[in-house]
Amino acid sequence: MVLLEAKNVAKSYGGLKVLTDLNFHVNSGEIVGVIGPNGAGKTTFMNLVSCLSPITSGTITYKGIRLNDKKPHEIAKLGIARTFQVVKPFGGLSVLENVMVGAFYGKRNLKSKAEARDAAEEAISIVGLLDVKDKDPRILPLAKRKKLEVARALAMKPDLLLLDEVMAGLSMKELEDITEEILKLKQKGITMLVIEHVMKAIMKISDRILVLHLGQKIFEGTPKEVVEEPAVIQAYLGAKFAEKGK
Amino acid sequence: MKDKKIILFFLFLAVLIFLPYIVSGYWLRVLTQTFLFASIATGSNIIIGFTGYPAFGNIAFFGVGAYVTGVMTTTYNVPFLVTLPFCALSGFVLAGILGIPILRLKGHYFAIATVGIMETIKEIVDNMVETTGGGMGLTLPIMVGEPEFIYKYFYYVMMLCMLLSVLICYIISRIKIGYALRAIRVDEDAASVMGINTPLYKTLAWAVSAALVGIAGGIYAYWLSYIDPHTVFGGTYPVKMFAMILLGGATTVTGPLIGAFILEIISELVWSKFIAIHGMVLGLLIICIILFIPKGIFETFKGGFSFRKLLNNLRENSL
Amino acid sequence: MVLLQVIINGLLLGGFYALIGIGFSLVWGVTNIINLAHGAIALLGAYLTYYLFVSIQLDPFLSIPLSFVSIFLFGYMLQRFVMNLVVKAQIFILLILTFGLEIFLVNFMTTFFSADFRSVTPSYAGESLVIGEIVIPYIRLAVFFVCVIFAIAMGLFLDKTWTGKAIKATSLDIEAAMMSGINPAKIYAITFGLGSAIAGVSGTLLTLTQAFSPSIAGGLTLRAFIVSILGGLGRIEGALLGGLILGVVETLSSYLIGESYKNAIAFGLMVLVLVLKPSGLMGRKYYAEVKH
Numbered sequence: 001m002v003l004l005e006a007k008n009v010a011k012s013y014g015g016l017k018v019l020t021d022l023n024f025h026v027n028s029g030e031i032v033g034v035i036g037p038n039g040a041g042k043t044t045f046m047n048l049v050s051c052l053s054p055i056t057s058g059t060i061t062y063k064g065i066r067l068n069d070k071k072p073h074e075i076a077k078l079g080i081a082r083t084f085q086v087v088k089p090f091g092g093l094s095v096l097e098n099v100m101v102g103a104f105y106g107k108r109n110l111k112s113k114a115e116a117r118d119a120a121e122e123a124i125s126i127v128g129l130l131d132v133k134d135k136d137p138r139i140l141p142l143a144k145r146k147k148l149e150v151a152r153a154l155a156m157k158p159d160l161l162l163l164d165e166v167m168a169g170l171s172m173k174e175l176e177d178i179t180e181e182i183l184k185l186k187q188k189g190i191t192m193l194v195i196e197h198v199m200k201a202i203m204k205i206s207d208r209i210l211v212l213h214l215g216q217k218i219f220e221g222t223p224k225e226v227v228e229e230p231a232v233i234q235a236y237l238g239a240k241f242a243e244k245g246k
Numbered sequence: 247m248k249d250k251k252i253i254l255f256f257l258f259l260a261v262l263i264f265l266p267y268i269v270s271g272y273w274l275r276v277l278t279q280t281f282l283f284a285s286i287a288t289g290s291n292i293i294i295g296f297t298g299y300p301a302f303g304n305i306a307f308f309g310v311g312a313y314v315t316g317v318m319t320t321t322y323n324v325p326f327l328v329t330l331p332f333c334a335l336s337g338f339v340l341a342g343i344l345g346i347p348i349l350r351l352k353g354h355y356f357a358i359a360t361v362g363i364m365e366t367i368k369e370i371v372d373n374m375v376e377t378t379g380g381g382m383g384l385t386l387p388i389m390v391g392e393p394e395f396i397y398k399y400f401y402y403v404m405m406l407c408m409l410l411s412v413l414i415c416y417i418i419s420r421i422k423i424g425y426a427l428r429a430i431r432v433d434e435d436a437a438s439v440m441g442i443n444t445p446l447y448k449t450l451a452w453a454v455s456a457a458l459v460g461i462a463g464g465i466y467a468y469w470l471s472y473i474d475p476h477t478v479f480g481g482t483y484p485v486k487m488f489a490m491i492l493l494g495g496a497t498t499v500t501g502p503l504i505g506a507f508i509l510e511i512i513s514e515l516v517w518s519k520f521i522a523i524h525g526m527v528l529g530l531l532i533i534c535i536i537l538f539i540p541k542g543i544f545e546t547f548k549g550g551f552s553f554r555k556l557l558n559n560l561r562e563n564s565l
Numbered sequence: 566m567v568l569l570q571v572i573i574n575g576l577l578l579g580g581f582y583a584l585i586g587i588g589f590s591l592v593w594g595v596t597n598i599i600n601l602a603h604g605a606i607a608l609l610g611a612y613l614t615y616y617l618f619v620s621i622q623l624d625p626f627l628s629i630p631l632s633f634v635s636i637f638l639f640g641y642m643l644q645r646f647v648m649n650l651v652v653k654a655q656i657f658i659l660l661i662l663t664f665g666l667e668i669f670l671v672n673f674m675t676t677f678f679s680a681d682f683r684s685v686t687p688s689y690a691g692e693s694l695v696i697g698e699i700v701i702p703y704i705r706l707a708v709f710f711v712c713v714i715f716a717i718a719m720g721l722f723l724d725k726t727w728t729g730k731a732i733k734a735t736s737l738d739i740e741a742a743m744m745s746g747i748n749p750a751k752i753y754a755i756t757f758g759l760g761s762a763i764a765g766v767s768g769t770l771l772t773l774t775q776a777f778s779p780s781i782a783g784g785l786t787l788r789a790f791i792v793s794i795l796g797g798l799g800r801i802e803g804a805l806l807g808g809l810i811l812g813v814v815e816t817l818s819s820y821l822i823g824e825s826y827k828n829a830i831a832f833g834l835m836v837l838v839l840v841l842k843p844s845g846l847m848g849r850k851y852y853a854e855v856k857h
Contacts, residue, residue, distance in 0.1 A: 294657070300660065354599050355794075358787075359839055362833075485664040492658065524672075525672025525676075526668075528672075530665075530669055532664070532665030532668065533647070533666060540651070540654055563651045563652065564649055564652070565749055
């Protein structure tokens with residue numbers, strides 16, 4: 001079943017086209033990876049899905065509902081949750097309270113504080129932050145703040161989770177942890193759209209991969225197909241691998 | 247820790263309740279004035295401190311409340327206490343309507359737009375000479391009774407107004423909406439993708455804040471029994487209110503109240519010595535608060551007073 | 566014909582508003598400080614001019630350089646030793662600081678210069694240029710041209726001199742500017758000094774066209790703010806346009822609706838521009854991206 005579908009989606013700021021004619025879909029239960037060099041339009045696409053910026057032309061539908069004129073909070077209530085590339089924890093609120101915001105206002109829309117606390121603790125335990133739940137997130141290391149973002153999104157009980165570079169800047173050990181967590185979430189039936197630069201991880205978790213370059217889709221396929229596609233290697237992997245000296 | 251705070255608060259309350267039987271009429275007036283500022287600062291803190299929108303011109307609703315009571319008691323002979331719900335309602339509705347366009351602005355722009363609203367309302371009141379008396383001001387009916395009784399009456403009414411503001415702030419900080427407001431304060435984008443209807447909550451916060459400030463205005467009008475546009479809209483109220491909020495701590499429930507007590511009592515002690523230059527002293531006092539204790543006294547002096555902390559505060563925000 | 570006269574009056578007034586707005590918008594654009602004491606600082610220039618005129622009969626136009634230099638020094642010191650200490654704090658902290666300064670200055674002036682309305686009337690005050698039915702007082706015309714000259718000079722200064730370029734660089738990216746060896750503390754102080762100096766000059770010119778007292782400080786600041794909003798932050802051309810629009814709107818509304826609602830209309834205009842086009846009528850990234 002198709003959960004999210006983009007038809008001829010384009011976005012421009014003034015005269016600058018950041019996305020052109022994007023067509024693709026995400027099926028229920030899938031993990032779809034989105035890759036591409038900087039400036040490919042990945043985060044722009046995610047901002048369009050969460051309605052933080054308006055679509056210039058084309059349509060995005062979710063469960064058959066047109067998202068074009070929706071507000072971000074309405075999207076959240078429909079069951080779409082996201083994280084931010086630049087983490088945005090609510091400083092001044094503890095980790096637990098941060099996640100409670102998600103439980104209060106996400107799709108779950110809980111009313112009582114006790115329920116919200118239970119839901120939040122569940123989400124926190126999934127990402128393994130129980131030991132720091134009363135700390136102010138501003139003092140936590142980056143890896144934990146990224147986990148907090150995921151926990152906050154999970155507390156919203158999403159059907160579709162948009163992960164924007166949750167792995168960037170993490171150590172090998174932390175990478176393995178978070179990869180495993182993502183696969184666990186998949187087993188729970190959460191569909192995910194994952195933007196990532198860390199190739200190894202994204203190849204491991206994705207069912208399908210969408211490759212963007214300069215605002216256009218240049219390829220779509222399984223991880224195996226992606227690594228073998230010359231256009232992708234040319235545009236993205238080639239440069240990337242050359243950098244690393246592989 | 248928490249229990250200690252609550253016990254302390256009720257102790258403080260008990261002292262306030264019995265104080266009128268001990269202190270002189272002069273101090274009753276000073277304290278009533280302090281309650282007034284505590285109400286304004288606490289009420290305004292809902293939009294300023296909790297939601298993070300620096301509504302510099304929030305005093306506009308104080309003026310509106312004052313004139314609602316003024317006009318209702320003079321023109322329509324409505325009893326004073328009956329006018330207070332209307333003060334709250336007019337603040338609530340006005341901020342609710344104005345909030346829809348104005349709360350789209352942020353930071354400086356929002357702050358000055360609220361000043362614009364304040365000045366505009368002031369000018370409108372100034373021009374409605376037939377109902378408001380215009381620039382000549384409006385004289386309200388004076389309450390009948392012994393001066394002794396009247397002093398105490400306003401002392402308690404103003405105290406209730408202050409307690410109402412604190413209570414509402416406390417409730418807001420404890421329930422679901424409090425979490426939404428705090429999320430909005432830190433990051434509005436993140437708040438909205440988590441399902442928070444940010445325009446609605448911001449507007450609601452401003453409306454509640456305006457309602458509380460409106461009630462304080464109504465009581466003020468009847469207390470002084472004379473109001474004019476230049477004193478109730480603006481003057482030094484906005485900056486005093488902000489200084490109190492900062493002094494006590496903007497993100498807390500009782501911070502503005504404590505800030506109001508400290509600043510009003512200091513000013514009162516200073517005023518009597520420097521009547522001729524009191525404005526200059528007030529200006530300097532505010533500059534010093536901003537320079538040395540912008541985070542509030544509690545945050546700054548957590549774990550004891552020291553001059554080094556003051557200097558650290560200074561260093562933190564300097565270029 | 567009356568309408569034309571009203572519009573001309575508005576334009577002449579607008580030149581003055583533009584000048585007071587330029588200083589305000591420069592400071593805001595570069596240092597991100599909304600200087601609520603701007604009007605009070607302008608009045609310092611006005612009082613300087615007034616006392617020079619009554620004591621040694623110095624012509625107000627000749628006191629312009631004195632105003633400029635002395636208020637520049639005042640502003641420079643203020644930024645260097647007070648504002649720079651809190652410039653990185655949250656915006657409303659800066660707002661209150663400058664408001665505290667405003668209260669201090671206004672009360673200082675009231676105490677030492679009295680709350681009476683003053684004005685300066687040199688011997689040539691009554692003469693006017695008459696074209697048909699249109700009457701233009703020479704003084705207002707001269708004030709207008711001084712304002713425009715200052716605006717152009719300010720633009721040239723920012724574009725052509727090293728200091729001007731350093732100011733622009735600092736406003737665009739303070740870290741990059743520091744990397745290039747610019748001392749932001751000094752640049753901020755120069756900027757605030759310049760903004761204040763221009764305010765001081767507009768204060769000097771104010772003495773010639775209207776009566777003043779410490780109580781009008783707030784009104785001046787708010788007009789400077791409206792001009793900055795209308796024109797867009799930190800742009801000289803923007804401030805000129807904003808000033809002229811505000812001048813014309815004010816005089817027109819006074820003529821058509823009456824004097825009593827002119828503040829409300831000016832504010833209404835500002836709020837409208839803020840809500841519909843927050844970057845101002847000519848707003849573009851220039852000195853500084855609009856920082857929220």
